[in-house]
Amino acid sequence: MPRPPVRLVLIVCAVLLAVAVLGLGLVRAATYEEPRTAPIAGQAAVPARGTVGRCGQVPARATRELRGMWLTTVTNIDWPSRPGLPEDRVKAEYLRWLDLAVAQRHNAIFVHVRPSGDAFWPSDHAPWSEWLTGRRDARSPGWDPMAFMVAEAHARNLEFHAWFNPYRGSQPGPSGPGADFAKLAPNHPLLKHRDWAIAYPDGARARLYFDPGNPAARRFVEDAMLEAVEKYDVDGVHFDDFFYPYPEGGGNEFRDDASFARRADKAQSRAQWRRQNVNTLVREMSERIKQLKPWVKFGISPFGIWRNRATDPAGSDSRGLESYDAIYADTRTWVRQGWLDYVVPQLYWAIGFDKADYAKVLPWWSALVKGTKVQLYIGQGDYRIGEKGAWSEPDQLDRQLALNDRYGVQGSVHFSAKQIRADRLGAVTRYRTRHYAAPALVPTMDRLPADPPSAPRTTAARRTGAAVTVEWQAGAGPKAASWALYRVDGAAANLVATGRAGSRVVDPAPPPAGATYCLSGLDRSGNEGALSNPVSVSP
Incomplete structure (x- = not known):
């Protein structure tokens, strides 16, 4: 799942790892095709996903598949197009994004509502987002964006997944640097609780983070997110891969020495303690969401590699950055413990890519969720279309979605909205025609409340x-x-x-x-x- 900050990290990691792409002939040799049902008149065929009863004398059938896109607000990547726009312009832009989702036959949208310790709703726990208002202060824009966004998504029968960055407290923006306390909004919680704040990396690019190892800070960020769940009719709570920050190198250190010395068990290494902190956040959010609204889904979009097989026999056939060790995200535990309703690994690599081949990493994720009640969706890298090598081929995502069908994937989320609209190389039109030609119902989840209505x-x-x-x-x-x-x-x-x-x-x-x-x-x-x-x- 999620956003140029993440994408930039992926690109940097790829460069540092000296990534190479396999030749055109080898990539084409990895093409997979799935059997198709007879198409609806005037539409391309879609994968068969089962019948749902009978309409008169014939069986009725529907595809069950989550289809969505990330709508990114940080640095105004997707929406709003720039900070400080008037209400009517912000609303009109949002509705155009929903129109795009409907045209693509999506059934869900993932909206960035807490990108940097801020909020796209009137919050008692966070300042208004400067990506919306264009300023860092306590002044309200005079309307409730979250109420509007949820209502309009539901009017089009789109699930609304509220996307949060839990630990991000501040980052550089149009109103100033990210780690200068004097430039924060006057109601920013880190002004009152400076002991919760850790700046990383050094220099002008510094951001403020809520200390993941501080239980009071962790509880606060949970409360800040759950405030939105309580106030609004959201369908899902969604995190991407920002937990502990990605390593920057160059001598930069995430300075949590005091917190570690005070709170870690003596037998714990710092890595073990950090993973425990993230695990605690994930487990507590899972429990608290279900206590508050049992029907709200909880999902995370992690970096696409947990660990490499060379490091851990349980890892994937890959040779890239390991999120377990680099950002202390133990995705495997989250799935096996059932803390998530769905997981959306960011598989932003091409079929045949030597460090992380989509066709090799995908089966690892498929095997991970097998036997659990956690649903597997895939984060698709639409933003990479048009890059050199395999991504210059317009059928790359088409073939990836065909692989998803082969491995029982229950949906896809595309990064991001702007790239879907751009439709570079006609790649989006291609996979929409072949894979999203007809509407789809969202997959059911056995762990959620069930009360199906009687026949109309x-x-x-x-x-x-x-x-x-x-x-x-x-x-x-x-x-x-x-x-x-x-x-x-x-x-x-x-x-x-x-x-x-x-x-x-x-x-x-x-x-x-x-x-x-x-x-x-x-x-x-x-x-x-x-x-x-x-x-x-x-x-």
Whole structure:
């Protein structure tokens, strides 16, 4: 998952590791194809993911796959386009990003709401984000961006995953340097608790971090994030790979000596203590989210290598930076302990890349989640399209998504929104046509509450221009949070549209004359109820 700061780290790491890309012929030899179901009329085929019941005499089927993109706010990478814009401009830009997500047939969006110890909502724990307001002070922009963002995402039946950087306290921005206390917002918590703050690296690029080894600081950042969960109807809490900072080299040290001396067990090395600190944050957040709102998902997008096999026999067939040792992120433990609902490793490498071959690292992650209830999504490196070597080929991500199908991956998140819109080399259009040609329902999670609604009763299907509107009435019993519309096409009824609960649903594609439809309701966790009676388009 996540963002140019991360991407820059990956690029730097790649340079330091003297990365080499395999030749064109070898890369092409690694192409994989998956069997496809018969396509919906006018659309490319999609991987079969199972039937969901019967629409009249034919089986109904839908793809279950999370599809999303990261919308990055730090340094205004994606949104807002620049700091200090008026409310109407910020809102209009956000809606265009949602339009893009809908056009790509995504069903989730991951929005950066706490990029640097700040907030995109009125918070009692953090100052307003300068990437929104253009300033570091306590003045409100006069509206609630988070309430708007969640409501508008849900109106389009997109899950809203609130993306947080837990430990980041401040970084260089338009209003000043990152580690100068005199330049922080007057209500910044690190002004009151300077003993919680650690500056890293040295010099003008310094950022402030909340000390991960200080229990009071850790509890505070948990409270700051959970404030948003309590106030807003978010679907997920999401972290990327920023825990302890990536090593900068050049003599830079993360100066937590005093904290380590005071709080570590005598038998612990500093590395063990740091990993324990991160593990504690992850475990506590998992527990506290479920105590507060059991239906909210918790996921993390870690760096794509836990450890290399040469270091640890349990590691992946890779030779890159090891997040277990470099940033103290023990991803394997988080998955095996079941602290996460989903994991989204950032596999921003090409098929055939010698230090971290996508086709070799992916199976490691697939094996890791096997037998757990943790779902595997993949962080896809759209930002790399157009680079030299394998990334100059427009089918690189297309082939990676085909590999994902082969290894049972349950979804993808693309970094980032701006690269999806740019569609360099036509690569995004290519993988959308081949892999996202029809809508998809989000995967269900056994560990979340389940209360599927009873079957609705469809009452009419009327043609309105090129579209068809299906009218329906809810059945007795649990209320639906969203709906799924199926259209009979030959021997099956395929999913053609989804939406939030209401009394009318629309098939946007021009259907054949006399088309037949069925409708189902889904609960908050995506569990689907029985299908409705069939209804055909009125002449």
